[in-house]
Amino acid sequence: xxxxxxxxxxxxxxxxxxxxxxxxxxxxxxxxxxxxxxxxxxxxxxxxxxxxxxxxxxxxxxxxxxxxxxxxxxxxxxxxxxxxxxxxxxxxxxxxxxxxxxxxxxxxxxxxxxxxxxxxxxxxxxxxxxxxxxxxxxxxxxxxxxxxxxxxxxxxxxxxxxxxxxxxxxxxxxxxxxxxxxxxxxxxxxxxxxxxxxxxxxxxxxxxxxxxxxxxxxxxxxxxxxxxxxxxxxxxxxxxxxxxxxxxxxxxxxxxxxxxxxxxxxxxxxxxxxxxxxxxxxxxxxxxxxxxxxxxxxxxxxxxxxxxxxxxxxxxxxxxx
Amino acid sequence: xxxxxxxxxxxxxxxxxxxxxxxxxxxxxxxxxxxxxxxxxxxxxxxxxxxxxxxxxxxxxxxxxxxxxxxxxxxxxxxxxxxxxxxxxxxxxxxxxxxxxxxxxxxxxxxxxxxxxxxxxxxxxxxxxxxxxxxxxxxxxxxxxxxxxxxxxxxxxxxxxxxxxxxxxxxxxxxxxxxxxxxxxxxxxxxxxxxxxxxxxxxxxxxxxxxxxxxxxxxxxxxxxxxxxxxxxxxxxxxxxxxxxxxxxxxxxxxxxxxxxxxxx
Amino acid sequence: xxxxxxxxxxxxxxxxxxxxxxxxxxxxxxxxxxxxxxxxxxxxxxxxxxxxxxxxxxxxxxxxxxxxxxxxxxxxxxxxxxxxxxxxxxxxxxxxxxxxxxxxxxxxxxxxxxxxxxxxxxxxxxxxxxxxxxxxxxxxxxxxxxxxxxxxxxxxxxxxxxxxxxxxxxxxxxxxxxxxxxxxxxxxxxxxxxxxxxxxxxxxxxxxxxxxxxxxxxxxxxxxxxxxxxxxxxxxxxxxxxxxxxxxxxxxxxxxxxxxxxxxxxxxxxxxxxxxxxxxxxxxxxxxxxxxxxxxx
Numbered sequence: 001x002x003x004x005x006x007x008x009x010x011x012x013x014x015x016x017x018x019x020x021x022x023x024x025x026x027x028x029x030x031x032x033x034x035x036x037x038x039x040x041x042x043x044x045x046x047x048x049x050x051x052x053x054x055x056x057x058x059x060x061x062x063x064x065x066x067x068x069x070x071x072x073x074x075x076x077x078x079x080x081x082x083x084x085x086x087x088x089x090x091x092x093x094x095x096x097x098x099x100x101x102x103x104x105x106x107x108x109x110x111x112x113x114x115x116x117x118x119x120x121x122x123x124x125x126x127x128x129x130x131x132x133x134x135x136x137x138x139x140x141x142x143x144x145x146x147x148x149x150x151x152x153x154x155x156x157x158x159x160x161x162x163x164x165x166x167x168x169x170x171x172x173x174x175x176x177x178x179x180x181x182x183x184x185x186x187x188x189x190x191x192x193x194x195x196x197x198x199x200x201x202x203x204x205x206x207x208x209x210x211x212x213x214x215x216x217x218x219x220x221x222x223x224x225x226x227x228x229x230x231x232x233x234x235x236x237x238x239x240x241x242x243x244x245x246x247x248x249x250x251x252x253x254x255x256x257x258x259x260x261x262x263x264x265x266x267x268x269x270x271x272x273x274x275x276x277x278x279x280x281x282x283x284x285x286x287x288x289x290x291x292x293x294x295x296x297x298x299x300x301x302x303x304x305x306x307x308x309x310x311x312x313x314x315x316x317x318x319x320x321x
Numbered sequence: 322x323x324x325x326x327x328x329x330x331x332x333x334x335x336x337x338x339x340x341x342x343x344x345x346x347x348x349x350x351x352x353x354x355x356x357x358x359x360x361x362x363x364x365x366x367x368x369x370x371x372x373x374x375x376x377x378x379x380x381x382x383x384x385x386x387x388x389x390x391x392x393x394x395x396x397x398x399x400x401x402x403x404x405x406x407x408x409x410x411x412x413x414x415x416x417x418x419x420x421x422x423x424x425x426x427x428x429x430x431x432x433x434x435x436x437x438x439x440x441x442x443x444x445x446x447x448x449x450x451x452x453x454x455x456x457x458x459x460x461x462x463x464x465x466x467x468x469x470x471x472x473x474x475x476x477x478x479x480x481x482x483x484x485x486x487x488x489x490x491x492x493x494x495x496x497x498x499x500x501x502x503x504x505x506x507x508x509x510x511x512x513x514x515x516x517x518x519x520x521x522x523x524x525x526x527x528x529x530x531x532x533x534x535x536x537x538x539x540x541x542x543x544x545x546x547x548x549x550x551x552x553x554x555x556x557x558x559x560x561x562x563x564x565x566x567x568x569x570x571x572x573x574x575x576x577x578x579x580x581x582x583x584x585x586x
Numbered sequence: 587x588x589x590x591x592x593x594x595x596x597x598x599x600x601x602x603x604x605x606x607x608x609x610x611x612x613x614x615x616x617x618x619x620x621x622x623x624x625x626x627x628x629x630x631x632x633x634x635x636x637x638x639x640x641x642x643x644x645x646x647x648x649x650x651x652x653x654x655x656x657x658x659x660x661x662x663x664x665x666x667x668x669x670x671x672x673x674x675x676x677x678x679x680x681x682x683x684x685x686x687x688x689x690x691x692x693x694x695x696x697x698x699x700x701x702x703x704x705x706x707x708x709x710x711x712x713x714x715x716x717x718x719x720x721x722x723x724x725x726x727x728x729x730x731x732x733x734x735x736x737x738x739x740x741x742x743x744x745x746x747x748x749x750x751x752x753x754x755x756x757x758x759x760x761x762x763x764x765x766x767x768x769x770x771x772x773x774x775x776x777x778x779x780x781x782x783x784x785x786x787x788x789x790x791x792x793x794x795x796x797x798x799x800x801x802x803x804x805x806x807x808x809x810x811x812x813x814x815x816x817x818x819x820x821x822x823x824x825x826x827x828x829x830x831x832x833x834x835x836x837x838x839x840x841x842x843x844x845x846x847x848x849x850x851x852x853x854x855x856x857x858x859x860x861x862x863x864x865x866x867x868x869x870x871x872x873x874x875x876x877x878x879x880x881x882x883x
Contacts, residue, residue: 075594098791123700434742
């Protein structure tokens with residue numbers, strides 16, 4: 001009897017322990033660099049999971065824009081043996097994907113990327129609809145057609161638009177042919193101006209004055225960090241400035257049709273939940289951000305000599321004065 | 322063998338502080354000559370040696386070797402037939418390498434350096450024998466880093482390295498000036514021995530008039546970039562220090578008189 | 587710090603160790619501070635990545651990378667020897683130019699190698715786990731290359747190179763064209779760095795134009811750390827020492843990243859400060875040893 005009781009007790013203890021052990025989900029995060037947009041992504045992700053009352057234990061790493069560190073973080077994550085990996089920005093995703101390849105025990109661990117503009121070009125997935133392995137995620141590819149339509153609505157007679165970006169950022173570089181193609185459809189063309197570091201921005205934007213009817217800046221970290229220089233030149237020369245990053249409108253661009261990166265993280269969190277509850281990353285297609293926001297800066301528009309079309313004013317999610 | 326024709330060298334040419342270091346020197350060096358070069362500071366002694374070695378190309382004039390004009394030849398090209406020992410005992414050897422590595426480097430003077438092993442087993446015996454001749458015990462220290470040796474030992478090693486492949490011309494630039502008297506004497510004895518044994522054509526710069534008189538078959542005195550005395554053969558053999566000084570002042574006075582005359586005339 | 591983190595540091599230490607050998611060659615052997623490496627590391631990565639995506643065998647791509655690195659080093663050396671530009675400045679000029687050249691080579695700032703064939707493939711196919719294969723493979727390569735460099739420095743040419751860095755006047759007076767030696771040396775050094783870059787790109791899955799930033803710092807820190815901890819008497823010992831120094835450096839960084847003192851955690855942005863501190867400590871070490879060694883008597 002005593003032995004029987006002991007056995008039952010032991011079995012129950014083991015069961016209880018295993019149940020307790022199945023506790024919180026372990027998520028390891030690799031963020032490539034500190035940046036307001038990427039920080040917002042992480043916050044959105046965490047808020048989504050918190051709202052759905054999911055218990056998560058996070059290990060968060062930041063590579064501070066150093067590729068060797070991103071690689072090292074990949075190795076560290078191997079040791080953390082998480083249930084899911086979140087990689088924020090392309091270099092972090094690539095480093096994690098590479099680390100996963102080397103660790104057989106991680107073959108089944110899902111890797112979710114976010115804030116990655118070109119998952120296929122970056123080698124993360126074979127196909128957007130059928131990722132095919134354990135990697136999937138949310139892409140922040142700009143809806144180029146919508147951006148250019150917005151610009152054309154502001155300036156119906158536009159003939160040429162300047163595209164200012166950093167030659168060192170792959171997310172910007174891949175946009176160039178897309179922008180050229182879409183602009184051609186809308187009957188205007190694109191003039192590129194590249195920079196290699198933020199101190200080049202002033203010179204580059206000055207080179208566009210008189211050559212173009214408007215200037216467009218994609219979500220390019222290097223250019224955006226020197227945005228004030230661009231705003232100054234554009235305001236002085238009455239050259240309309242448009243953007244893909246809504247934060248820049250507050251700082252002085254006329255308008256942007258962008259996403260809120262907090263929403264981006266939120267959307268990624270939703271996808272993470274699906275996967276944690278059993279969805280297979282191989283068949284979970286890569287998502288694009290659905291919610292776009294239109295921000296307009298009325299004062300900037302006036303300073304740059306542009307009238308705001310009524311329809312856009314009505315649609316706008318936020319108008320700054 | 323070597324012919325200097327109107328060899329001229331300026332320092333800071335076209336500048337405010339232009340100095341005429343060598344003023345149209347005409348000098349012929351015969352094979353087998355052992356020339357002592359003396360002169361006051363700034364006379365141009367080291368400049369002359371550097372000019373022979375190729376540290377710079379002459380501003381004017383020619384330097385001929387075996388009839389060929391080598392004025393534009395860079396230093397390392399002339400080093401194929403010129404050996405040098407410097408005033409600084411540290412300058413002639415590589416402190417970071419061992420004694421045998423240094424000697425091995427010297428043994429390849431003028432030859433192509435490729436992927437054969439630097440220090441070859443068969444050379445070790447040669448190195449030992451030559452080092453034994455120095456009488457400094459270095460033959461037992463082949464594997465020691467040269468940086469551990471004293472100044473005198475390094476200078477002796479430099480002498481050996483400059484002559485292990487006998488050069489056509491040996492240039493000695495006050496090579497005992499930085500050594501203590503005892504070591505200086507040892508190095509001078511070594512110098513005499515090596516030059517006699519291998520019949521090397523030598524130019525030796527020295528501040529020491531006694532040595533200049535004792536050693537060599539020819540004595541040249543430089544002053545203000547010009548050769549003012551060139552004594553050889555019997556005349557040199559019977560030369561004394563007093564006579565040398567007297568002849569110097571004689572020339573000096575003549576020169577000074579000339580300039581005074583020009584000033585006052 | 588987990589076992590994987592240690593393996594990761596070992597792997598990085600070995601793969602960057604080849605670069606450190608290159609830095610040793612210029613910084614110590616030739617006494618030629620060479621900043622070209624910040625540009626030639628991504629150059630090697632770019633050449634290798636582009637070659638692989640065009641179908642070239644990964645091992646062959648590494649040879650191509652080496653040639654590109656050699657060319658870059660030659661440019662710096664020519665700027666210094668023929669145009670008489672100060673070595674530090676010459677190397678900076680080449681380094682800056684390489685940034686643009688690398689973007690041209692990659693036709694963009696980044697080339698992904700995820701899913702492309704790499705030198706690790708033959709071994710991974712055999713079934714061994716990647717995180718074991720990588721350090722072993724890189725370890726073998728690093729040992730081979732170190733052995734090659736040690737052999738080279740004992741040849742006539744290598745000895746002349748050591749002499750050129752230690753006493754150029756002397757070796758010139760023995761008939762060696764020091765300009766040629768510098769060209770060969772700086773070229774060889776950057777070839778090594780480019781090989782390292784090619785391996786890094788294949789290891790981390792991408793070649794990026796910005797991946798070279800800070801290479802010279804990591805290289806110098808590794809050289810100094812290695813010499814201080816493992817000794818630097820003689821060429822053979824020093825070469826092994828700097829390779830181990832590279833591993834030690836990456837281990838130290840990995841440990842620092844895992845360090846948590848209460849609420850204060852070291853973040854990657856502190857890395858530069860940590861590196862500087864490491865180098866200062868390493869340079870102080872002989873002085874400390876002497877001070878306490880003397881007292882013990």
